[in-house]
Amino acid sequence: MQNKPTAANALTAEQRQQLEADYTFKRVVELELDPVRGNFDAAHLKEVNRRIFQDLPGAGFDDVTPGEFRKPVADGLDWMKQRGLSTVDGPFYVAYSRMDGAATARLDKALEAANPDELRGLKTPEFTARLAKIYTELDYVHPFSDGNSRTLRTFTKQLAKDAGYEVDWERFGRSDVGRDLLYIARDRSVNELAKPHVQHENTMRKILHTQDRLEGNRALPDLLRDAARPSRAVAFEQMSEREALKEHPELQEAYKTMHTAAAYFASKMPGKPEAQEAGIQSVMSHVQTRLNAGETADFSRGREQEKQQKQEQPERQTLQQQQRPEPGPERER
Structure with a gap:
């Protein structure tokens, strides 16, 4: 019989982070084997979040509310996070929705595109473009107070699988460069969606400065082409x-x-x-x-096109190695 886990509020920040990671990693693996059955709507998204974080309240994480959307931000304020990257110095910022009525409506609208039947059969470039758009819209809304990244990765991975594609999000977590390239690609796209809705000039100043620093890095649809393949290609x-x-x-x-x-x-x-x-x-x-x-x-x-791609690949890999994202306080796992 296992001992009851130590209350999270009695741990150091590092111990708390590790305990959370242990619990959630196990649940993410379970979802790989037994996914949530749903319609890829808001209820489906909530259930993915609930299942990943279900153990935390009982382990002393009193501020975690699995499966519940975060409360709206007050008028005149923004929901902004400071991003820290491992391969670039200095802070970055990303702004999300205020989670008000307009944001929840936007969430529902974005989820209308999360239809496996409509995504099935698309060629890889179009599929990755569509999936990146869905991911970016959901990431901008940022419906949960914590754990959005893990929830969205699990949700979109299942969506892709039902549409006949495999998405290897894990490839970006195997190195600091990979992780940072993913953060940069996501945050660039999210900040573009956020700009028309920013309430405070200080928020706008920070995300515009961030966008200037991130300019020239790869966008999410392009990055996803490295991680997404048709299931039949994997089978072959x-x-x-x-x-x-x-x-x-x-x-x-x-x-x-x-x-x-x-x-x-x-x-x-x-x-x-x-x-x-x-x-x-x-x-x-x-x-x-x-x-x-x-x-x-x-x-x-397509033989000539393939030869051209092979010639360009070393240059592309060199550029990827040179693109160094940046550090900051908070990072979602």
Whole structure:
């Protein structure tokens, strides 16, 4: 039998943060295995938040209200947070909605686009653009007093999966640069939505200064293209042909291309298994690239575009390494 957890208010700030992380991480993993069943509406979003943070009130986090929207901000005031980044010096600021009637209406409107049936079948660039817009709108509203980032990542990951896509949000948490690039991409977009609704000139001054400092960094739709792939593309990469076709019959054309390639290289390079394998791997790489982009046919097309992308990739990676986001007091996990 486990001992009752120490009350959070008796812990140091660091211990409190670790205790919260332990509880919520377990719940996020549970949601990966058993997602909330819902319609991707406000009630669905609230239930995701409730399930992630359900243990905290009983552990002494008296200020946490799982599944409840935060109270509106008083007239004339703004809901602003100071952001601290690990790879850039100085504070950044991001402003969110006042969570008033207009904000809740905006939330409902944004969630109308969270429809898996409408997102299913989109090519990867369009899908990531749509998902980024949904995420940014929800992030700007920032409906919960705490835990919005974890809630939105879980919510959008499930939305993507139901629409036939896999989103690897975790990739951005594997390094300080990755985390900061994600914060920058999100905060840039959110501040643009916030500007017309800012109440106080001091808030406006801070977010405009932040926007100036963040200019030139990657936007969220572009960043998401590194993390989102069609589920069928993941299956082609990770499963056997039989298993992949069972889950994704639309991969038939991809495997037909691979079989044709194998037969071609066998006839053109008899007795040269290594050369045959190299040729097959080249075709497989091309097919995988097309699948990642959301294509399911015409795999003979796009070779020149693929070569161009490969040439640009090292430059892009260098730019990513050079883009250094910034530190500040509060960071949502």
